[in-house]
Amino acid sequence: MILFLCGLLLFTAPLRANTPEGSLQKQMEWIHTTHHVDFVYNAEVVVNQSYQGPTLRGLTLEKALATLFQGTGISWSRDGRYVILKQSKATKPSNKPIDAPVRQRRFTISGYVKDTGGESLINATVYDLTTRQGTTTNEYGFYSITLPEGRHRLRLSYLGFEEHEEAIHLTADRRMDISLQERNNLAEVVVTGDMNSPLLNTQTGKRTFSQKDIKTEFSLLSSPDVVKTVQRTSGVAEGVELASGLYVHGGNNDENLFLLDGTPLYQINHSMGLFSSFNADVVKNVDFYKSGFPARYGGRLSSVMDVRTADGDLQHYHGSYRIGLLDGSLQLEGPIQRGKTSFNLGLRRSWLDLITTPVFAIINRSNKEDKININYNFHDLNAKIVHLFSDRSRLSLSTYWGRDHLFTKGESLWGSNTAIDRDVIENRFNWGNFNMALDWNYVFSPKLFANFTGVYTYNLSRFNTLYDYTYKNGKESTVSHSEHGYHSTINDVGYRMAFDYRPLPSHHLRFGHDLTYHWFRPQTFSSLTYFGSDTKADTLKLQGKNHHGTLELNAYVEDEWTLNDHWSVDFGANLSLFDTRLKQFFRVDPRVAMKYQAGQRLSFKASYTMMTQFVHKISNSYIDLPTDYWVPTTERLHPMRSGQLAVGAYYQPTRHWLLSLEGYYKESNRLLQYANWLGLEPPADAWDTKVSEGRGRFYGVEADARYQDKRLKIDAAYTLSWNRRRFDDFFPEWYYDKFDNRHKFNITMRCRLSKGTHFYAGWIYRTGNRMTAPTQYADMPDLGEGRSQGFVYERPNNIVLPAYHRLDLGFDIHHKTKRGRERVWNWSIYNAYCHFNTLFVNVKYDETTGRIRAKAKGYIPIIPSFSYTIKF
Template identity: 55%
Template sequence: MKLRKCVLLFFLLFVSLVITAKAKTMRQQIEWLRNERKMNFVYDSSLPLDRPYKGKSLQNMTIQQALQSLFANSEIDFSIIGDYIMLKQKTEAKPSVHTPHHKEQNDIKHNYTLSGFAEDVNGERLINATIQDMNTGLATMTNSSGFFSITLQEGTHNIRCGYIGFDDKQEKVNLKSNVHLNFILKENANIKEIVITADLNSPLMTTQTGKHSFGRQDIKTGYALLSSPDIIKTLQRSSGVASGVELTSGLYVHGGNNDENLFLIDGSPLYQVNHALGLFSAFNSDVVKNIDFYKGGFPARYGGRLSSVVDVRTDDGDLNHYHGSYRLGLLDGSLQFEGPIRKGKTSFNFGLRRSWIDLLSRPAFALYNKSSSSEDKLNLCYFFHDLNAKITNIFDNRNRMSLSVYSGEDKMSTKDEYNDSYSTSNNDKDLTKNEFNWGNFNMALLFEHQFSPKLFANFNAVYTYNISRYKSQEDNSYNNGSNVINESHYEHEYKSSIRDYGYRMSFDYRPSPHHHIRLGNDFTWHFFKPQTRNLINSYDNSTGKDTTSMSSKNNYPARECSIYAEDEMIINNHWSINTGINASLFSIHGKTFTNLNPRFAMKYQPYNNLSFKASYTSMTQYVHKISNSFLELPTDYWVPTTEILHPMNSWQLTAGAYFQPDTRWLISLEAYYKHSNHLLQYASWSGIEPPAAKWDKMMMDGKGRFYGMELDASYKSGNLQLRGSYTLSWNQRKYADFYPEWYFDKFDNRHKIDVSAHWQITHSISAFADWTFHSGNHITIPTQYVPMPNVPEGKPLENSTSDFIYEKPNNFKLPNYHRLDIGFDFHHVTKHNHERIFNISFYNAYCHLNSMFAEVKQKQDGHFYIKNHAYIPVIPSFSYTIKF
């Protein structure tokens, strides 16, 4: 009997051991799913995954059924995002049964606020970083100062900070009171995959439509036209953007003109954004930290332009170490240096870029003039420079101040001298000189203050100076032996300038993770001085001397003020909205204009990897750029709305769908319709210097309608990144005084395709390629050649002349445009740990000559034909960079 009991006890013990041995834990089942189903799991290490799993076998289940069975009756919740499975702790429901009063008091949990900054290891603030509570899923994003604020229930939370191109960092925080915490992230350029849904700044997650953010990795792709990476040309690759004339840094967004883009550098407006007539942009990529580009749903905090906002932020400088770089390129060079003034407290950042075209042209023309037998001596000199300087001081965790300075200038001079000193009978002298210079000087003093864990504020004092100057001189003399027969002197000087004094105040208030309020006020005192002119004409001969002198000045002081309020709310897991209003006032010569511009954006996200958005935006613009060319000429000038004109305004509707099928892909489709009123254009002037005196009486008031759709896709896997976009658009204008019907805009490019690839071939070699295609630009050509009546009337018809008839503006489309740009970076690290980068790039790599313009020509037999002009071949460039 005893023996039977012992055997039975042993048998039961053996069976229980076998069953226990075969019972797998939840963690082991997760590992099996990872290996068999090729799924990736993302979870916090504190989750209780070592508990045994007692459910059915997962082998024949779908992934959804397997996860439901695995986590049934547990406190773990899951969500599937592409190839990723996100695990988090379930939020416990509040008990509905009544408990004693003293127990209720003990169980009440208070809310506290976690706030701070996201920075890199050098103390540089990170813009648009994502801060997420892994327990509840609540998340927020850092602002333009790198500040975040999130209010959570008291208790222990696992907080994750993520930023593209950097390693994530998690901190366990026990909230018993308000906590200030700074996240220090380490850069990691070798991150293989990016979970877009973990990035609140991705198009899938933001509430705004038409927003794109660009960091250093987006600008410095490995391709650089004429040795310098170009920010404007990076923006040109975006859908919905036309580039204008070949090689130039034009930006025509959703049909708008070049002057309808608001460019800000550290909060200060920039009027002249190009060098070399548009060949280079005015932004030095060595010092740029982040760019926010808006082309659709504009937040209420931006105003003053109709088409786009380009908000550029520069680096503050390393608070702990000295380092920098210098670059030698085909046409320019640059130097960048940064480091601490007081370690951990005060930093500086300095960047200088200068072209050396003048260093090449001066000796070239000197050799030409010396070797030439001609009496005509020529000289040409041109250069530009950019200077960025910034000093940042951290007083404490709540106060910070920075002074940012930008200076950019172009200078060009020509000289043509003719001296006929070889003739014994006479001595002719002709001298023609031209001098151009144009540019900007910007200064911004920024003070940042954290009033409370939920309230953050910026106070910015700004100064802007923009100038364009042109001076020409002609001297002619003719003498016979020692007797002067005649002598003339002509001098013409032109100057246009803008001075802006202003301030910007902005308040960032986050009462809860679902609620984000922005308030602010901007004020600018403008001083426009378009076309101050001086003219001297002197003539001297044997009969006497005659001199005339003329001068004219134009002065337009104006005041511009705006107040805005913006409220972004997350209603639930599926819905979020952003509502706001921008109220503006513009006063000039006793006339005051006021406008209210409402803004509304809405997002519906039925699934984690799919969202739908729509927005409505109203914009007003009070300043205009007067130009008769699509190049950036020094004779262009800015003028304000006057008492006899209306401010330009527009409204825009945008809607889109955004889809992430897996972690590697992001696809979006947006459609827009924009209508603009009071667009200004000169009525009848074709000279290079449009008149500024009474300019507002020579303007036509017109309308514009612009609509289309944009398809964007991006793919990233391992060392390969692909981007592609397609734009289908219609851009039309109507000026009743000019033409009674709607006609196509010059840059109405019906179809635009842009495909780019970035491939990290090896650790030291990377390649970039971009292929762009768009329908040809529009030009105006005559459609008839007919006899014209003579004036006065009554003359016979056979004596009449013939002329061209232009039936419709922009009635001819140039051939389709396409080109391929490629670039290669070769990296090498020296024994002193200095990185060397050699770049070689090719513009228009397969040398397709794209049409610049066309003209109507007549054959000898009287027939007419169209002659196309195309000039730009393949352009190679190189640069050599050393980082130290």
């Protein structure tokens, strides 16, 4: 704007209904409503003087403005929909102003935005209708906005809640906590003023999900899932069907940073990826970044998923319990000390073991020769306690405990009365996490918010397999016993300090640092013991251990600045130091994002970010297995790094539609790949000699569209992408990644059919995954062992599997009991039209025709599920 260039503080005029009927400001309000223009002026312009001129009705806009300001000492000019006012210093106003300002002062309004139960709301918008400036609440629901002295009207909004407007007369710093009323119907998308909207915020590649976005009417096998919700977004590949994998912008599954209340989760899956570790009953907000990473995040290359759990109701006790097909859950929350201390408890457990144990007992009772037992269960527990010392000081303790147990046993017995053979095979798997975070929030001043966190994380992966063979023939016996196992743990202990400073609504500064001590302990062992007929034993034992104690220090500074009505920039840097005791690595990762606001309905963005990753997951499978383990960068290897450029355009043609188009280009270096020919289980000792280093190039375009009104919500996402890698030790040229899905299209619909009935439909289509297939069957080189033949492979991942597609459906039926409790029946159908997507490919050589034939096979059919929930 012109007045910005002149160094004046501009704001759009508040148009209030409580001004005197014959005032200049009241006439401006009429012009604003009739001619759809906004007035822009600084504090020197006296608009609250009386008006005694002729009526403005029936006049054109220009004639009405000329008549209104004649003799007032105010000059005007027009720039599109804006009318810019200036106060003439040579001309005095004809009337004495009412409450004319003497001088310009600024004060700060700060506080928390919460719901009626005291639960803080993350990314809620606080918008001043007077100055047309706004801000959002941070991850603890705190906001701070500095405004000129005088009268203002604040509008507070959050998706799924009623808007709240507050008229204030600002004469000093003010503390104002606001409670918003929840809205039960689907919220309309009103992007204007929503500072967290992709149209208005500065970051590229950010998506925010509330609990209502996650707990849709569709629940796979009765349990809603956070990770599977993110899988439906553009730029994300799910990998193997039914698994909770995330392959973001070409990255591997271990290149995603998962944070639960600020603590990292190393294992995010239950049931080999069928369920994620995030219990949707306690999740409050998820911020997901796939590009344009803010400087406060670091440690991974591809994405950041920041999950925050609910604090608990400070006023009332309530909860819910759910009974599903494979699992059940219980959630309770309420005050320990009303208005001061709250708790929130979420418990989830599968009960497949309660079914399989009696079933196999009945089967084994009738079969004396072959017996089998399978027992699997998982559980996770979330607990959080929050205490308010004062309106400035807040303490919370958040814990998570999740564990999977799998036990299998097979026993075979055969023979006669004189000779008996007996085989026994046992497998035991255990994996999971324990996380704890102690948070203290303190408001040093209305502009400065601080958070101090103590962090502890424990991760376990363990399996043991046992084989016993016994042969008895009279007095002679032969016994063979073998064991093999793996045990890996991670212990993280550290602290974090984060500061949030907002000197002006247009200026938001974040800075802080964290220190973490990592202790990695991967271990393997195997033993073989053989007893012959003479009862003497021969034993062979192998053991591998690898202990790594590392220290990681991170510091960051991030500055988001709105330069004017059109331009805003978010720039900063993340500095990291990784100490392996034998070698230190220091990296500086710059981050910058820019936005150009072309108008109220159109914006353009660009960002460039560098990321560094010091820990790696060694795996020989695309499914999360207990045999996978995490290891740190060592003195032999350098940390992985990536640089990503992203650009985008965002458009809101109407209040119900939001469209976006983003493109990205990412290069990654020093990527690690385990030498899979060494076996399914990676070695624990000297692991850094068993990996190859390579590079990656990933680029694509993502288009998103959203329509939303009171009854209907539709999300559509399309991705066109290329994922290429190069590992010279493996293949000396660029080749496509296994999950190079060229096209991906996803559309979901949520609809309120009636007051108590809600419907969900989601369809996904993507180009099939890639695999390596032989191109010919030919003679192999003669190495002195005679002539041989075998398959010849041209390059890795050289064929594309059939396209993947499926339809998911879901229904929720809500019913209120006489006691006011809500009952929810859910019916969900996975793969509704029963399309068998490819899971396995059988490759055969036809000697008759000399051709190689490949046949794709799918095994996952239509899967119905149900659940019953009672809220109390």
